[in-house]
Amino acid sequence: MVAVQCDRLVKKYDDVVAVDALSFSVDRGECFGLLGPNGAGKTTTIEILEGLLEPDAGDVQILGLRWRDHERELRQRLGVQLQETQLAEKLTVEETLRLFRSFYHRGRTIDELLRIVELESKRRSWVGKLSGGQKQRLAVACALAGDPDLLFLDEPTTGLDPQSRRQLWELLARFRTDGGTIVLTTHYMDEAETLCDRVAIVDHGKVIAQGSPRGLIDSLGAPRVVTHHGTLEDVFVALTGRHLREE
Amino acid sequence: MKSNARVIDRGGAHHPLIELAVARLREFVREPEALFWAFVFPILMSIALAIAFPGGGGKPAVVAIEPGAGSAAIRQTLSATPGITIRDVPPGGEERALRQGEVHLLIVPTDPPTYRFDAARDESRIARLLADDALKRAAGRADPFTAREQPVQIAGSRYVDWLIPGIVGMNIMGTSMWGIGFSVVQTRMRKLLKRLLASPMRKREYLLAQVGGRLVFLAPEAGVPLVFGAFVLGMPIQGSIATICIVCLVGALAFGGIGLLLASRARTFEAISGLMNLTMVPMWVLSGVFFSSANFPQPVQPIIQALPLTALIDALRDVVLEGAGVPGVSRELAVLAAWGVASFGIALRFFRWR
Numbered sequence: 072m073v074a075v076q077c078d079r080l081v082k083k084y085d086d087v088v089a090v091d092a093l094s095f096s097v098d099r100g101e102c103f104g105l106l107g108p109n110g111a112g113k114t115t116t117i118e119i120l121e122g123l124l125e126p127d128a129g130d131v132q133i134l135g136l137r138w139r140d141h142e143r144e145l146r147q148r149l150g151v152q153l154q155e156t157q158l159a160e161k162l163t164v165e166e167t168l169r170l171f172r173s174f175y176h177r178g179r180t181i182d183e184l185l186r187i188v189e190l191e192s193k194r195r196s197w198v199g200k201l202s203g204g205q206k207q208r209l210a211v212a213c214a215l216a217g218d219p220d221l222l223f224l225d226e227p228t229t230g231l232d233p234q235s236r237r238q239l240w241e242l243l244a245r246f247r248t249d250g251g252t253i254v255l256t257t258h259y260m261d262e263a264e265t266l267c268d269r270v271a272i273v274d275h276g277k278v279i280a281q282g283s284p285r286g287l288i289d290s291l292g293a294p295r296v297v298t299h300h301g302t303l304e305d306v307f308v309a310l311t312g313r314h315l316r317e318e
Numbered sequence: 319m320k321s322n323a324r325v326i327d328r329g330g331a332h333h334p335l336i337e338l339a340v341a342r343l344r345e346f347v348r349e350p351e352a353l354f355w356a357f358v359f360p361i362l363m364s365i366a367l368a369i370a371f372p373g374g375g376g377k378p379a380v381v382a383i384e385p386g387a388g389s390a391a392i393r394q395t396l397s398a399t400p401g402i403t404i405r406d407v408p409p410g411g412e413e414r415a416l417r418q419g420e421v422h423l424l425i426v427p428t429d430p431p432t433y434r435f436d437a438a439r440d441e442s443r444i445a446r447l448l449a450d451d452a453l454k455r456a457a458g459r460a461d462p463f464t465a466r467e468q469p470v471q472i473a474g475s476r477y478v479d480w481l482i483p484g485i486v487g488m489n490i491m492g493t494s495m496w497g498i499g500f501s502v503v504q505t506r507m508r509k510l511l512k513r514l515l516a517s518p519m520r521k522r523e524y525l526l527a528q529v530g531g532r533l534v535f536l537a538p539e540a541g542v543p544l545v546f547g548a549f550v551l552g553m554p555i556q557g558s559i560a561t562i563c564i565v566c567l568v569g570a571l572a573f574g575g576i577g578l579l580l581a582s583r584a585r586t587f588e589a590i591s592g593l594m595n596l597t598m599v600p601m602w603v604l605s606g607v608f609f610s611s612a613n614f615p616q617p618v619q620p621i622i623q624a625l626p627l628t629a630l631i632d633a634l635r636d637v638v639l640e641g642a643g644v645p646g647v648s649r650e651l652a653v654l655a656a657w658g659v660a661s662f663g664i665a666l667r668f669f670r671w672r
Contacts, residue, residue, distance in 0.1 A: 121516055123672075146518035153516065157508040161348040162341055170341050173331035174519045180329045197348075216329075217518070 072099040073135070074221050074252040075120060080129035082115050082276075089115040090126070091276035097269075099220075102243070102253040104267035106260065106303060108313070112276035113256035114154060114225055120254065121151050121223050134220060147176055150214030154225040160199030164190050164209055167198055168216065175217030188212040188242060204235025211242060222246060224255040228262060240265055260303035272307060279310050334519060338527030342501065343534055352497070356535045357542070360489055364546035367478060367485070378403040379445035381423045382412055388427035392453065396425075399452040402445070423449055474554045474639045482547035483634035484607040486540050490566060491573045491601065491627050493539050495594055497532050498577035503590045506670065515671040525666055529574035533567065540566040544638070556641030564644060565637055568651050569630040572658035576626065579661035582669045601627040629653035 075097040082090040090112045097103040105113045118124040120131060122138040122145060131138065133145055158167055168181050185191045188208040193201060201209065207227065214222055227243075228236040243253060243266060257263055263270045264284045272280040272287070280287055287306045308314060331337055346352050379402050383389045396402050407415045415421045416434065423445035426432040431453065435442040455461070505511050514524060544562070547553035555562075580597060584590040604618075605611060605627035614622055622628050633650035636642035644651070 123512065123516055143518065146516075149516075151513070151516040153509060153513050155509040156513040158510065158513075159341065159345055159505075159508075161345045166341060166344065169331045170334075170337045171517060172329045173334040173337040174517045175328070176326045176518075178327070178329055181331070213513075213517075 073097070074099045074101070074133070075103070075254060076130075076132040077116075077120065078130045080116065080119055080131065081127045082112075082119060082124065083127055089276055090119070092129070093273070093276060093278055094129075095271045095278060095281060097252060097254055099252050100247070100250055101268045102247055102255070102266050104263040104270040105254070105256040105273050106258070106263045106270045106307075107256075107273035108258055111273045113258075113273055115276075116273070117223055117225050117254065117256050121149070122146075147217055148220045150217065150219035150222040152210045152214045152222075152224045152227060154229070156210060158198045158206070158209065158213070161197055163195050163197055164201070165194040167209060168212055171213040171216040178216050178218040184212045184215060187215065187245070189238070202235070204231050204238060207231060207235070207239060208242065211239065215246070219251070221252045221254070224253065226256055226258070228257070228259065236262070260307070263303055270303065272303070272310065274307075274311055280306060335523045335527055335530070338519075338524055339531040342527060342531030345501070346497065346531070346535075355496070356493055357538050360485075360539060360542040361546070363485055363489075364482075364543050364550070367481065368546075368550055370478075377441070379423065379441065379448050380405050380421045381425060381445055381449055382407045382415060382421040384412060384424065384426045385409065386427040388429065388431075391456075392425055392427055392431065395452055395456040396449060399448065402448055402452070425449060474556065478551055479547070479553045479639060480635065481608065482543055482551070482553055483638050484631050486543050486566070487569065487605075487627055487631035487634055488602065488607050489539050489543065490536070490569050490630065491598060493535065494532055494570050494573035495577035495580065495598065497535075498528050498574055499581040499584075499590045499594055500587065502528060502578065502581035503584050503587060506585060506672075509672075511671045521669065521671070522666060525578055525662065525669070528578060529571060529662070532574055533570055536566055536570045553638070555638055557637035557643065561637045561643055561647075562634070565630070565633045565647060565651065568654045568658070569626070569633075572626050572630070572654040572661075575658040575661035575665065578665040578669075582665040585670070601625055604628070605631055607631065624653065626654055626657040629657075 073096055075095075077096070078094050080090050080093045081088070093112070093116060095103070105116060107113050115124065119126045120133065122133075122142060134148060136145055138145065162170070165181060165185070168184050172178060172181060172184070179187070182191075185194055188211060190205060190208060190212065193205060198206065198209065211224070211227065214224075222243075224243075228239055231239070240262070247253060253266070255266065267284060269281070269283050270287070271278045282290070284303055287303060290306075304314065332340075381396060381402055382405050383392055383396075393404060397404055405415070405421050407421060412421075412424050412434075416424050416436070419439070419441075422435065422439065422442045424434040426434065433446050433450070435446050437443060502511075515521075540562075544555070548555050576597065577594075580593040581590055584593060602608075604614065604622050605625050606622075607627075611619075611622050611628060629650040633642075633647040633654075636647050636650075640646075
């Protein structure tokens with residue numbers, strides 16, 4: 072069963088082509104990663120899939136449905152975490168979850184959600200008082216409120232410390248064990264290698280390579296440096312001559 | 319829809335409309351500055367009014383006397399006259415004191431005396447009459463008769479009685495619009511509106527909850543100045559409390575809708591502040607908060623009468639001072655309802671969620 076199917080998506084901003092005839096599909100139960108540097112078009116792509124942006128051309132089907140005809144049903148079945156959202160600082164963790172949970176017609180209880188994201192001890196804390204990792208887990212809990220079939224995550228661990236990242240990865244792994252599908256964007260190759268069954272490497276709005284992380288690394292042939300395991304970074308460098316994160 | 323056929327399970331949460339309004343309310347009460355404006359400001363305003371308009375008795379006429387021969391006699395006569403206060407002005411400062419309104423009448427002790435005053439000022443004309451009367455009587459004028467006087471005070475006819483409903487209307491407008499405008503823009507700046515858009519939340523319910531969440535504070539915002547006016551300043555309340563509540567409620571809904579409309583596109587606090595001031599300042603002037611809007615020329619009256627603040631204040635004055643019921647203010651209520659519905663509809667259509 073196909074969870075996400077997109078064909079030749081195009082999105083332009085003025086003269087800039089953010090997404091350039093991009094196609095891929097994601098199976099149910101899979102974790103699929105869009106990997107690429109900042110400005111590659113990952114966020115634009117995932118926001119088109121989330122029904123927040125209209126593509127200029129191309130076709131999108133989510134869970135076999137199209138946004139134009141089934142927006143309300145899709146919203147009930149998807150979980151979304153956006154890159155820049157700051158939740159209301161003066162609501163508590165529990166109040167925030169209660170608000171998001173009220174939008175869904177089915178799903179988990181507030182207590183279950185708190186347990187899943189390990190925020191039970193913070194239930195009465197104001198969101199503004201949480202650490203970065205806790206805020207991010209709360210954002211994921213809001214996305215999980217309706218017990219979604221499909222979870223969209225836009226750079227879920229950007230800016231988090233290593234321990235918080237690992238905690239979030241474990242949480243996402245548990246969601247997958249329960250049969251959930253994940254589409255995420257990241258510019259961390261270790262994140263893609265840890266979480267994703269398959270990745271699409273995106274650059275300048277195009278998919279330049281697609282496959283399992285292992286398969287992509289192996290396709291480079293024997294590692295060029297003996298002491299160094301091949302990574303997705305090597306794949307990106309081999310394909311573009313640039314590094315993923317240019318800082 | 320398939321989802322309507324199923325039993326809806328919200329996992330212990332209430333209807334989204336309630337949860338959204340409660341969330342809005344919680345954010346508001348956790349913001350100390352916002353509470354200050356909603357509760358303390360109306361009280362301060364009312365206290366200022368009480369000081370400016372103490373109950374009973376008119377203001378005394380303030381008279382200055384230029385030094386010279388005969389000024390002592392004039393001073394003696396006037397200081398014994400009720401309703402006149404003599405103010406000593408440093409020599410050479412008389413003209414200035416007159417210009418600034420510190421004294422209402424300047425008497426030059428010529429023979430007969432010379433009165434210098436601004437005939438365009440009511441208080442100066444009154445001071446002239448009082449002083450002239452006292453001086454002539456002292457000079458030996460015989461009064462043909464002394465009329466019997468029956469001083470009456472008509473409750474509800476004082477300026478302060480007229481002013482308080484205006485303050486209440488202004489307060490409802492200000493708090494409804496600022497409360498909604500700033501919160502919406504802040505939520506937009508935090509990209510939280512976009513996140514809500516990505517959830518199954520209904521847009522209409524979000525906007526309704528913004529307006530509804532504010533109504534809880536209507537009671538103190540409108541009630542404090544009214545109660546203060548009634549019990550401290552002795553303003554009579556002729557109409558029924560229920561009618562006052564209806565007028566305030568419809569007014570708050572109308573301005574809530576206008577607040578949403580102004581906030582529907584704004585992306586920064588600067589933008590929303592500018593729009594709010596652009597909308598509210600003309601109404602403070604035109605809608606008769608501090609002085610009657612009847613002072614404006616006839617051609618602009620249709621515009622003034624169509625303004626929501628004019629409708630709210632006129633309705634409040636009719637109910638509080640004249641005892642009008644709902645039918646008596648139906649035109650004003652219709653104007654307010656039209657503003658509320660139209661601006662809500664336009665806001666829903668053009669709202670920027672990203």
